[in-house]
Amino acid sequence: MFTMMMFMTIVTTLMLTMIMIIPLVNMHKQLKREKMSPFECGFDPFSKPRVAFSIQFFSISLMFLIFDIEMTLIMPIPLLKFKINNITWMFSSFLLIMILIMGLMLEWKEGSMNWL
Template sequence: MKIFYTSITLMMMIFIVFLLTTMISKKSKMSREKNSPFECGFSAMSSARKPFSTHFFLIAILFLVFDIEISIMLPMFSIKMSNLTEWFISSSTIIFILIMGLMHEWKNGMLEWSK
């Protein structure tokens, strides 16, 4: 029984030490900016009626397209389909579609960062 009480006492002491260190190290300064949620690409303190940059949106979509392309292409390169011509045709088709889309965006000036 003595071991039981000793272990409970030790656990209570450790709990109190943890609680005290948490209270001592905790910063008490809270500001409006620290308490506000963070949104990527937006300042939480700016006006909510500020127009969204469509160019930023197009670059983000372009990034997502190439990200999905990588997730499609990597298994094709690592597994290499049983038929080599089938593997070559399917990977060439995917790359061709992506290059044509990139050329279309480049021709329309979507990749140029304008002010």
């Protein structure tokens, strides 16, 4: 019993020592500029910090976010027909669709969707 415990202690000590030594031996000695820099959404962190941000990219991402939220509101409309009465369902569906259409018309009128 004592020898088995001594053997397990030695094996465990060796394994822990190897676990602590292997990362030190395997460390890369040369640290490159790209490896040391953080990745920031495709922007080069070593350039000027105040680079002009593309308003078109921001508009596209904002429209995508809005239309994505709209889809989460539109998807349960057919399922709600069986849960509430028809008049309430038609009124709420019509109101939601009209708000979305008016928002689309406003974006189109102000030129948010023009890429030029």
